[in-house]
Amino acid sequence: MADFTSGFWDLYIIVITVLAILGCGVLLWSQSTHKVEPGSDGTTGHVWDEDLTELNTPLPRWWMWLFYITIVFALVYLVLYPGLGSYAGKLGWKSSGAYQEELVKADADYGPLFAKYASQDLKAVAADPQAHAIGERMFLTYCAQCHGSDARGNKGYPDLTDKDWLYGGEPSVIKATIMKGRNGMMPPMGAAVGSEADIENVAHYVKSLSGLTADPIKVSFGKTKFGACIACHGAGGVGNQALGAPNLSDKVWLYGGSAETIMETIRKGRTNTMPSFHEFLGESKVHVLAAYVWSLSNDPAPASLAAAPGVAQK
Amino acid sequence: MTEAAAKPVVIRMYAAREEIYPREAKGRYASLRWACVWITQLVFYGLPWLNWNGRQAVLFDLGARKFYIFGMVLWPQDFIYLAALLIIAAYLLFLVTAIAGRVWCGFACPQTVYTEIFMWIERKIEGARSARIRLDRQPWTADKLARKTAKHLAWGVVALFTGFSFVAYFAPVRSLLSNIGAFALGPWEWFWIGFYAFATYGNAGWLREQVCKYMCPYARFQSAMFDKDTLIVTYDQERGEPRGALNPKATPQDAKKKGDCIDCNMCVQVCPTGIDIRKGLQYECIGCAACVDACNGVMDKIDLSRGLIRYSTDNAMDNKWSARRIGQRILRTRVLIYTALLVLIVAGFGTALALRTPLKLDVIRDRGSMGREVGDGMIENVYRLQIMNTAETGHTFRIKVSGIDSVRLATTDQAVLDGASTRAVPVRVQVERSAAARGAAAPGSNHIEFELTAVDDPSLSVREKAVFIVPK
Numbered sequence: 001m002a003d004f005t006s007g008f009w010d011l012y013i014i015v016i017t018v019l020a021i022l023g024c025g026v027l028l029w030s031q032s033t034h035k036v037e038p039g040s041d042g043t044t045g046h047v048w049d050e051d052l053t054e055l056n057t058p059l060p061r062w063w064m065w066l067f068y069i070t071i072v073f074a075l076v077y078l079v080l081y082p083g084l085g086s087y088a089g090k091l092g093w094k095s096s097g098a099y100q101e102e103l104v105k106a107d108a109d110y111g112p113l114f115a116k117y118a119s120q121d122l123k124a125v126a127a128d129p130q131a132h133a134i135g136e137r138m139f140l141t142y143c144a145q146c147h148g149s150d151a152r153g154n155k156g157y158p159d160l161t162d163k164d165w166l167y168g169g170e171p172s173v174i175k176a177t178i179m180k181g182r183n184g185m186m187p188p189m190g191a192a193v194g195s196e197a198d199i200e201n202v203a204h205y206v207k208s209l210s211g212l213t214a215d216p217i218k219v220s221f222g223k224t225k226f227g228a229c230i231a232c233h234g235a236g237g238v239g240n241q242a243l244g245a246p247n248l249s250d251k252v253w254l255y256g257g258s259a260e261t262i263m264e265t266i267r268k269g270r271t272n273t274m275p276s277f278h279e280f281l282g283e284s285k286v287h288v289l290a291a292y293v294w295s296l297s298n299d300p301a302p303a304s305l306a307a308a309p310g311v312a313q314k
Numbered sequence: 315m316t317e318a319a320a321k322p323v324v325i326r327m328y329a330a331r332e333e334i335y336p337r338e339a340k341g342r343y344a345s346l347r348w349a350c351v352w353i354t355q356l357v358f359y360g361l362p363w364l365n366w367n368g369r370q371a372v373l374f375d376l377g378a379r380k381f382y383i384f385g386m387v388l389w390p391q392d393f394i395y396l397a398a399l400l401i402i403a404a405y406l407l408f409l410v411t412a413i414a415g416r417v418w419c420g421f422a423c424p425q426t427v428y429t430e431i432f433m434w435i436e437r438k439i440e441g442a443r444s445a446r447i448r449l450d451r452q453p454w455t456a457d458k459l460a461r462k463t464a465k466h467l468a469w470g471v472v473a474l475f476t477g478f479s480f481v482a483y484f485a486p487v488r489s490l491l492s493n494i495g496a497f498a499l500g501p502w503e504w505f506w507i508g509f510y511a512f513a514t515y516g517n518a519g520w521l522r523e524q525v526c527k528y529m530c531p532y533a534r535f536q537s538a539m540f541d542k543d544t545l546i547v548t549y550d551q552e553r554g555e556p557r558g559a560l561n562p563k564a565t566p567q568d569a570k571k572k573g574d575c576i577d578c579n580m581c582v583q584v585c586p587t588g589i590d591i592r593k594g595l596q597y598e599c600i601g602c603a604a605c606v607d608a609c610n611g612v613m614d615k616i617d618l619s620r621g622l623i624r625y626s627t628d629n630a631m632d633n634k635w636s637a638r639r640i641g642q643r644i645l646r647t648r649v650l651i652y653t654a655l656l657v658l659i660v661a662g663f664g665t666a667l668a669l670r671t672p673l674k675l676d677v678i679r680d681r682g683s684m685g686r687e688v689g690d691g692m693i694e695n696v697y698r699l700q701i702m703n704t705a706e707t708g709h710t711f712r713i714k715v716s717g718i719d720s721v722r723l724a725t726t727d728q729a730v731l732d733g734a735s736t737r738a739v740p741v742r743v744q745v746e747r748s749a750a751a752r753g754a755a756a757p758g759s760n761h762i763e764f765e766l767t768a769v770d771d772p773s774l775s776v777r778e779k780a781v782f783i784v785p786k
Contacts, residue, residue, distance in 0.1 A: 035322040044325065058329035060524055140698065140738050145682060149698040149740035150725065154683040251689075 010085035017084055025071050032064060114284035117291075122171035125291035126298070135292025138285065142277065143293075151296050155255055156272060161296045164252040168241040169297065175290035179283065181276030184244050188269035192228040202226055203262040209237040209249045212257060333450065334523060336433065337443040337583040341607025343420075350421045351430050359475070362482035367706065374484050380734060386667075387734060389704050391674060398663045405659060407532075409652040411539040413644055414625075415546045419532070420602030425525050428476070428518035429586065432469055439465045443583060469519045470511075477511030523587040526600050533597065542628040543643040547601055549581075549592045549623050550631070557592075560616060574622050580612055581605035581623055591623055672705035675766050677780040685783040692744040693755075694724065695782050699739045701766065703731040709768040713741060717762035718782060719754045720746040728769075743782060750784045757786040 004010050034056075036045035043053040081089040088094075113134075117125045125131045140149060146157045153159035158166060167173055167182060193199050198221075205222030207214040229237070232245040239247035246254060255261050255270065277286055338344075364371040366384050373382045381388040388395060410418055420426060440446045440461050449458055481503055482490055493499050499507075517525055526533055540546075554575035564572070575592070582590045584604040589596050591605045609623040630640050680696040688694045703709060711729045715721055724742040731737050743762070745755050759781045768774035 032327050033324050034327060036325055038321065038323050056325055056327070058327055060528060061328045061330045062524075063528060064328040137738070140740070144680070144698070144740075148682050148696050149678075149680050149738075150696045150742050151740075152696070152742070154686070157682070 004086065013085045014087070017078070021071060021074050021078075025068070028064065028067050028071075111284070114282075114288060118284035118287045122175065122287065122291045122294060125288060126171070126295040131288050132292060132295065135288050135295075138281075138289050139292055142281070142289070151293070156270075158254060159252065160293055162252055163297050164247065164250055165241065166239075166244045166246055169294070171290060171294040173241075174294050175286060177274060178286045178290055178293070179276065179278045182244060182272070182274040184270070184272035184274075186232075186245075186265065186270040188267060189228055190267040193225050193266055198222075198225045199263050199266050200259065202229070202266060203259045206237065206248050206262050207257065207259060210251050210257065212251070214259075331524060332588070334586065334588040335443045335446050335583075336586045336588075336604070337580070337608070338433075338437060339584040339604035339607040341610055343603035343607050347421050347426070347430060347602065351427050354422060354424075354427055355431075359479050362479060362487040370486050370488075372483065373486060376484055387672070387704055387706060389674075389702065391702070392670075392704075395663070395667065398659065398666070402656065402659055402663060405652060405656045408539055409649065409656055411536055412541070412544060412649050412652055414601075415540065415544050416533075416536060416599070416601035417545075419526065419530075419600035423600075425517060425522075425530070426586075426600065426602065428514055429522050431472060432518040435468045435472070436465055439468065466519075469515055473511040473515035473519075474507070476514045477507040477509070480510040481506050523598070526587060527598055533600075537597065541646075541648065542632075543640075543646055545625045545627055545640070546595055547591060547599060547603055547606060547623065548595070548626045548628075548631055549575075550621070550626075551592075554592065554622050574613070574618050576612070576616065578612055580608040584608040595628075671774060671776055672703070673709075673711075673766065673768070673774055673776050674702040674704060675764065675776045675778045676700040676702075677764055677778050679781065679783075685785045687747065687785070688744065691747045692724075693747055693750055693784055694742050694744045697741050697743060697764075697780060699729070699741055699764065699766075700736070701729055701731060701739060702736045704734065705774070706733045708732040708735075709770060709774065711766050712769055713739075714765040714767070715741075715743050715762055716765065718745050718749065718760055720749040721755075721762055721782065729766075745782060745784065755782065755784050757784045759783050 034044055036043070042056055044056045046054045078084050079089070080091045081093050083089070117128070117131050120128075139147075139151065143151070147153050147160055148157075151160040163169065165173070166184065167177055190199060193202050201218045201222030202225045203222070204214040204218035205226055208219045226237070229248075232243055233239055233248050234245075237248035239245045239249075246252075251257070253261075254272075255265060277289075281289070361372050362370065366382075369382060371382070371384050375382065379390050381392075407418060436446070440449055449461065452458060478490070478494070484506075485503055490499070490503065493503075521529075553573060555573040556571075557575035557577040558572050560576050581592065582588075582605075584607070585591065586602060586604065587598040587600060589598045591599065603625065606623050606625065610620040613620050613622055627635075627640055627643070629635060629643065635643075676699075678698040678700060680698065683696070685693055685695050699713065701711065703711075708731060711731065713723060713727045713729060715723055722744055724744045725740070729737065729739045745760075749755055750757070760783075762780050762782045763777055764780055765777045766775065
């Protein structure tokens, strides 16, 4: 890809760079000797302010050679490495290539560790203190922005420490969620449910399903209108993990359990995205991460886990 | 004036170095310099071999970013101590220079110390000054080749050992030694051993006085620390001039007309920077006092009092001050200010080091939520406690939170950390909603404080401020 919009700038940089380097060489060469009148008793012949003269106290010659070597170094460098406009350099070095090399090196360093866990059962990985410590650090790095440092989530971001799961809490399902991501979608149901009063009634019915306080009259009206929701949430509002439809009969709420919030959810629907981490982390890291997430709500803890050692960070 | 005479001549602005063949000086100051060589090199070569608590006593582990200095482990967060140390070293240099000029250069500077060692080797192999001059002038013979080869090999060995010792401060010395034997070092270890060895060989073997004259920045600004009461190596012009050879047939009258300097040139021959001290103070003079030793030796031989060349000051020379007067002038304003500052900084540095708690705590509030309501009438904030246990032993730490009446930890109040380890501990902090409503915790941000204390050592404790947010 061209670095510049026009070839002029490419040339501009090349000419300035080369001329500057060669200019340094010429300057050095022209200034290494000086012509003076004969018999000028060791002065350079420069005279200022009528009588100030300059003694010739020569610098060591190796010093001059260092200057020349620097110039040669600069020229060799510019041939080997990119530096002259968009010229790529004989070695073909690129910062992105150096980054890739570091990634490869990191994989070579840490790969075997992750590979070891990748071949183990997720529950066994969850019980491993070292894997737990690695998982904890990965969680704090990659997951805590949305799910919180304590994994208890936020409004719209699921709590990972309860036993309530939208898609299922089996270790393999958690791993699939992290690998592929999820697209949670509740369509706007206002029209299907009916009038604004109907929506309010259904909201009260939904609250009653979880045993929350609700207006009994609105509950009885809402029950009849709940039919619009059954397809996903089931007849008793127990949800459907195959669809990612939340269980409405427990006290866990992704957006909040007030009547107003539920009404807003019915009216406008909800869209949630959990990004896929397959590309970014690779399967073996996700494996360790999934085991950690599963352990948050399942206490696989061997006795030693409570005292999980703080592994020294590099 | 003829045409030919007016023709300009070409002068060179860069000249080849003229070889200096310093004669060996013997005397009080030469002995002092050798003492400095021994002390500095015993420390430099020996320190990496000392052990402490089952590890290398002094090790700068750049990879793990931990600096071990005997009982102390410094982390990158302790960088301020390094800065303080450099400031102390700088002030010490200012102070010493104001009092006694370039004594650092002449006695303890690595360039001087290694040059001294290299010149000793040179003398042992190539002989004394005159022999070396002769050797260099004669054509190449088997003997000359053998001597030169032996000298460079010996220099190389010392240089390599120096490079090895240097790297031993950054990589454990014992594994370094065994890995060198097996040629199993990493590229950087090879590079730095080679680089430091090459620098030693080049600087102490070849460049010598050129380092002091053309490369050393200290030589350039040390004159700013000199004044007329600074001790310098001086030639007593009044006593020495007019100089001239000793004449055994001279009458006492003749002897009176002549100064004490017999123009033997010894002071010039021993000078490692190749100057003539009799021309006065010059920036090339590194204050090594070799000329003092040489001149005193000559004065002893011809039965004159020592001190024709001696440590004195400009003022003392101009005003014929006694040694006592010179001593009194040491405590002048400039020196007192340097000393006061130095004492202050050293005291501060020592106190800070002594009071240093090998435990650090950073509190990071979760940005994802401002504060949330939880089921049982509580408001909850989530924090990540980044705990750094910089001690070498592991500890269990108790976490306490305070600042609002009903504030409490909703998660475990214990964190276990190994020695020299870091851990991020997520904690949830709760405040009663009713307290929030009462105004004990106002909506918005409230100040709270985390306290971390080692269960087994209450003195190991840090506090860190944080903010608790109550949603409106």
